[in-house]
Amino acid sequence: MIGVYRAGNSLLHRTPAGAKLLALLVFTTLLLIFRSPTTMGVGLIVVVLAYALAAYTPVVMLQQIWPMKWIVILLFPFQWWIAGWEAAVVVVGTLVLAVAAAGLVSLTTRTTDLLAVIEWAIQPLRYVRVDPERVALLLTLTIRVVPVINDLVHDVRDARRARGMERSVRAYVTPVVIRTVGYAERLGDALVARGVDD
Amino acid sequence: MSAQSPLQSPPVAPPGSKRFLGARDLALVAAFAALIAVLGLPGTIYAFGSSVPITLQTLGVMLAGSILGWKRGALAVIVFLVLVAAGLPLLAGGRGGLAVFAGASVGYLIGWVLGAAVIGLLVQARLPRYSIWWTGLANVVGGIGVVYLIGVPVLVFKLGTGLAALASAAWFLPGDVVKVVIATFVAAGVHRAYPQMLAPLRNRRP
Numbered sequence: 001m002i003g004v005y006r007a008g009n010s011l012l013h014r015t016p017a018g019a020k021l022l023a024l025l026v027f028t029t030l031l032l033i034f035r036s037p038t039t040m041g042v043g044l045i046v047v048v049l050a051y052a053l054a055a056y057t058p059v060v061m062l063q064q065i066w067p068m069k070w071i072v073i074l075l076f077p078f079q080w081w082i083a084g085w086e087a088a089v090v091v092v093g094t095l096v097l098a099v100a101a102a103g104l105v106s107l108t109t110r111t112t113d114l115l116a117v118i119e120w121a122i123q124p125l126r127y128v129r130v131d132p133e134r135v136a137l138l139l140t141l142t143i144r145v146v147p148v149i150n151d152l153v154h155d156v157r158d159a160r161r162a163r164g165m166e167r168s169v170r171a172y173v174t175p176v177v178i179r180t181v182g183y184a185e186r187l188g189d190a191l192v193a194r195g196v197d198d
Numbered sequence: 199m200s201a202q203s204p205l206q207s208p209p210v211a212p213p214g215s216k217r218f219l220g221a222r223d224l225a226l227v228a229a230f231a232a233l234i235a236v237l238g239l240p241g242t243i244y245a246f247g248s249s250v251p252i253t254l255q256t257l258g259v260m261l262a263g264s265i266l267g268w269k270r271g272a273l274a275v276i277v278f279l280v281l282v283a284a285g286l287p288l289l290a291g292g293r294g295g296l297a298v299f300a301g302a303s304v305g306y307l308i309g310w311v312l313g314a315a316v317i318g319l320l321v322q323a324r325l326p327r328y329s330i331w332w333t334g335l336a337n338v339v340g341g342i343g344v345v346y347l348i349g350v351p352v353l354v355f356k357l358g359t360g361l362a363a364l365a366s367a368a369w370f371l372p373g374d375v376v377k378v379v380i381a382t383f384v385a386a387g388v389h390r391a392y393p394q395m396l397a398p399l400r401n402r403r404p
Contacts, residue, residue, distance in 0.1 A: 074362070079358055095356060098300035098301075106285045106294070114283070131219075137224065138219070138224055138228055141224065146235050153236050169380055170383060173254075177261055177387075180230065181392055181395070184226040184230075185225070188222030188223075196221040
C-alpha cells in the first residue's frame with residue numbers, strides 16, 4: 001500500500017518522527033491561542049520555510065491544501081461579510097495552515113516511523129492491562145488485511161453483476177460482511193495456531 | 199491443570215473474557231478496520247468542498263458497532279483512524295495523513311469512535327434478546343446522534359459559523375438514514391449466521 005509519504009533526504013526527512021509530531025502540536029496550539037492576522041502571517045512564513053526545508057516547491061504545499069479549496073472560497077467571503085476581514089483571515093488561516101503543516105509531517109515521515117511513535121506513546125497503557133505489543137500486532141495485521149478485504153469486495157461485486165443485481169445495496173453489503181467475518185474466523189484460527197494467545 | 203473429558207465440547211471462550219484482546223478478537227477487529235477502509239473506496243460523492251465526503255465508510259462504522267459490540271467495534275474504528283493518521287490513504291477519496299485530523303471534519307472522525315461504542319453498548323445491553331428494531335434504534339442514536347453531536351460542534355468551531363455546519367449536517371442526514379437501515383438488516387443477517395459473535399454486557403459465566 002502506498003502511503004502519503006514521499007521519499008527524500010532533506011533535513012526534515014531525517015528529523016525523528018516524534019520531534020516532528022511535537023513541533024506540529026506546538027504549532028497548531030499556538031495558532032489556536034494567538035488568533036490574530038499577525039499570527040497567521042508568521043505562521044504562513046513558518047510553513048513556507050518548512051516546506052522549503054523539506055526541499056518541496058510551493059506546488060506541493062498547494063496540493064496539500066487543494067482539497068479545501070471550496071471551503072476557502074465559500075468561507076472566506078462569508079466570514080468577511082459576517083465578522084470582518086480579520087476574523088475571515090483567522091478562521092481560514094488557522095484551518096489552512098494546520099492542514100498544510102500536518103500534511104508536511106505526513107509527507108516527510110514514513111508510515112512505519114509514525115506507527116513506531118504510536119507504539120512508544122501507548123507504552124503507559126500497560127498499567128491498565130493493555131498490551132502495547134498486541135496493539136502493534138493489531139495495526140500491522142490490519143495493514144495486511146486491507147488488500148484481502150478489497151479482493152473480497154471485488155469478488156462480491158463481480159458475483160452481483162453476474163446475477164444482474166447491480167443496484168441492490170443489500171445484495172452487496174450482506175455477503176461482503178458475512179465473508180469478512182468468515183475470513184476473520186480463519187485468521188483468528190491461524191493466529192491461535194501460531195500461539196498468539198499463549 | 200484439569201484433565202478434560204473427551205466428551206465435553208471444546209471450550210468456546212466468550213469474546214474478550216480471557217484477556218484484553220484474544221487472537222480471535224484481534225482478527226475480527228483487524229478485519230472490520232479493513233472493511234471500513236475498503237468501504238471508503240467505491241463511489242465517493244463529495245459535498246462541501248470535499249471537507250466531509252459522503253461514503254459507505256460510516257456504514258462500516260455502524261456495522262462494526264452493531265456486529266462486534268462496543269469494545270471491539272470502537273477499537274476497529276480507532277485502528278482504522280490510527281492507520282489513516284500514520285499516512286495510509288484509507289479515508290474516502292484516498293485521503294490520509296495527519297492533515298485529515300487538522301481539517302474541519304475531524305469531529306466526525308472522533309464521533310465515529312464514540313458512535314460505534316454507543317451502538318455496541320445499546321445492542322449488547324439487550325442481549326441475549328436480539329431485535330431488529332432495537333438495533334435500528336441503536337444505529338440511529340449512535341451512528342447519527344452521537345456522530346453529529348461531536349462532528350457538528352467541531353465543524354462550527356473550525357469554520358466559525360453555524361450555518362455551514364448545519365447545512366452540511368442536513369446534507370448528510372438522508373444518506374445516513376439509508377445507511378442505518380442497511381446496517382441494521384445486514385447486522386441482523388450476520389447475527390443469525392454467527393450467533394456467538396456478541397456477548398451480553400454482563401458476562402454470565404456458568
